[in-house]
Amino acid sequence: xxxxxxxxxxxxxxxxxxxxxxxxxxxxxxxxxxxxxxxxxxxxxxxxxxxxxxxxxxxxxxxxxxxxxxxxxxxxxxxxxxxxxxxxxxxxxxxxxxxxxxxxxxxxxxxxxxxxxxxxxxxxxxxxxxxxxxxxxxxxxxxxxxxxxxxxxxxxxxxxxxxxxxxxxxxxxxxxxxxxxxxxxxxxxxxxxxxxxxxxxxxxxxxxxx
Numbered sequence: 001x002x003x004x005x006x007x008x009x010x011x012x013x014x015x016x017x018x019x020x021x022x023x024x025x026x027x028x029x030x031x032x033x034x035x036x037x038x039x040x041x042x043x044x045x046x047x048x049x050x051x052x053x054x055x056x057x058x059x060x061x062x063x064x065x066x067x068x069x070x071x072x073x074x075x076x077x078x079x080x081x082x083x084x085x086x087x088x089x090x091x092x093x094x095x096x097x098x099x100x101x102x103x104x105x106x107x108x109x110x111x112x113x114x115x116x117x118x119x120x121x122x123x124x125x126x127x128x129x130x131x132x133x134x135x136x137x138x139x140x141x142x143x144x145x146x147x148x149x150x151x152x153x154x155x156x157x158x159x160x161x162x163x164x165x166x167x168x169x170x171x172x173x174x175x176x177x178x179x180x181x182x183x184x185x186x187x188x189x190x191x192x193x194x195x196x197x198x199x200x201x202x203x204x205x206x207x208x209x210x
Contacts, residue, residue, distance in 0.1 A: 023117065023171060024117040025065075025117070025169070025209070026067060026070050026071070026073075026114045026117055027067045027069070027070050028065075028067065029064075029065065029066060029067065030064070030065040030209045030210065031062065031063065031064045031065070031209065031210055032062065032063050032065075032172075032174060032207050032208050032209030032210060033060075033061070033062050033063075033207060033208055034059075034060065034061060034062070034063060034077075034079075034174065034176060034205040034206065034207030034208075035058075035059070035060040035205060035206060035207075036059045036060070036176070036203060036204050036205030036206060037056050037057065037058065037059055037203070037204060037205075038056065038057040038058070038059045038081055038082060038083055038201045038202070038203050039054050039055075039056055039201065039202045039203075040054060040055060040057060040082075040083040040084060040085065040199055040200065040201035040202075041053070041054040041055075041085050041199075041200055041201070042084075042085045042197045042198060042199055042200070043197070043198055043200060044196060044197055045194060045195070045196055045197070045198055046196055051087070052085040052086065052087045053085065053086040053087065053088075054085065054086070055084050055085055055086050055099065055101070057081065057082025057083055057084060057101065058080065058081070058082045059079055059080070059081050059082070059203050059205060060079065060080055060205075061077055061078050061079030061080055061106075062077065062078055063075055063076070063077040063078075063207065063209075064076055064077075065112065065120075065209070070114070071113065071114050071115065072111070072112065072113060072114065073111075073112040073114065074109070074110065074111065074112060075109075075110040075112045075120070075122060076107070076108070076109045076110070077106075077107070077108050077110070078105065078106075078107055079105070079106040079107075079108075080103070080104075080105060080106075081103070081104045081105075081106045081128075081201075081203075082101055082102070082103055082104075083101075083102050083104060083199050083201055084099065084100040084101040084102050085099075085100055086098070086099050086100075087100075094139055094140065094141075095139070095140070096137060096138065096139045097137075097138045097139075098135060098136065098137050098138070099135070099136045099138075100133065100134070100135050100136075101133070101134045101136075102130060102132070102133050102134075102199075103130075103131045103132045103133075103134075104128045104129060104130055104131060104159075105128070105129045105131060106126055106127075106128050106129075106161075107126065107127045107128075107129075108124060108125070108126035108161075108163050108178075108180075109124050109125055109126070109127075110122040110123060110124040110163075110164075111123055111124050117169065118168060118169050118170065119166065119167070119168065119169070120166060120167040120169065121166050122164060122165050122166060122167065122178075123162075123163070123164035123165075124162075124163070124164070125160065125161070125162060125163075126160075126161040126162065126163045126180060127155075127158045127159070127160060127161070128158055128159040128161055128182075128199075129152060129155075129157075129158050129159075130150050130152070130159070131149070131150060132147065132148060132149050132150060133147070133148045133150075134146070134147045134148075135147075152188075154188040156186055156188045156189075156190075157186060157187060157188030158185075158186050159182050159183075159184075159185050159186070159195070159199075160182075160183050160184050160185070160186055160192070161180050161181060161182050161183055161199075162180060162181065162183055163178055163179065163180030163181075164178065164179065164180070165177045165178035165179060165203070167207075169209075172208055172209050172210070173206070173207070173208060174205075174206070174207035174208065174209055175205075175206060175207075176203070176204070176205040176206075176207060177202075177203070177204055177205075178201075178202070178203040178204075178205075179200075179201070179202050179203070180200070180201055180203070181198055181199065181200040181201070182195055182198035182199045182200070183198075
């Protein structure tokens with residue numbers, strides 16, 4: 001009986017080790033897709049009195065996991081992201097509500113720390129390219145939409161951001177959480193400026209890696 005138990009225990013250990021090696025993808029090149037939401041807002045970097053409420057927007061795109069050994073790697077992503085804010089106020093005694101939605105192509109380049117196969121810690125720069133801006137202004141007189149499209153072929157003209165977060169890896173399923181904020185605007189001609197009103201956001205996504 002002891003021999004049978006020993007054989008069973010050894011076989012179980014070997015099977016578990018093989019399963020762990022198959023599911024541990026830390027040293028494998030992976031790519032995937034993800035979809036989720038942004039909860040975004042803006043703040044005045046000059047500290048003036050400015051109040052805005054957060055708004056929800058879409059976040060979706062693709063990512064690639066590039067291993068550098070077992071515990072480190074690089075994870076670039078390309079995302080379509082909707083940011084913005086909601087604000088209320090009054091002009092000449094007339095109340096208004098404004099909702100701004102800005103659509104971006106976001107390109108974060110993360111340094112990935114992988115202490116466990118189920119956890120990836122991420123941090124790094126992000127470059128955001130503005131595609132469009134839509135302002136919806138609501139007053140007692142009605143609702144007015146203002147939409148502006150942006151065409152920019154100069155990749156050096158972007159908003160430089162910093163973002164970080166973590167991924168929970170459950171087999172091929174990836175649950176992601178991020179937070180980030182704007183740092184400066186790159187003007188495309190080698191100069192940069194600090195934007196007065198900066199985006200800040202939280203992101204939650206569900207992804208699938210191949």
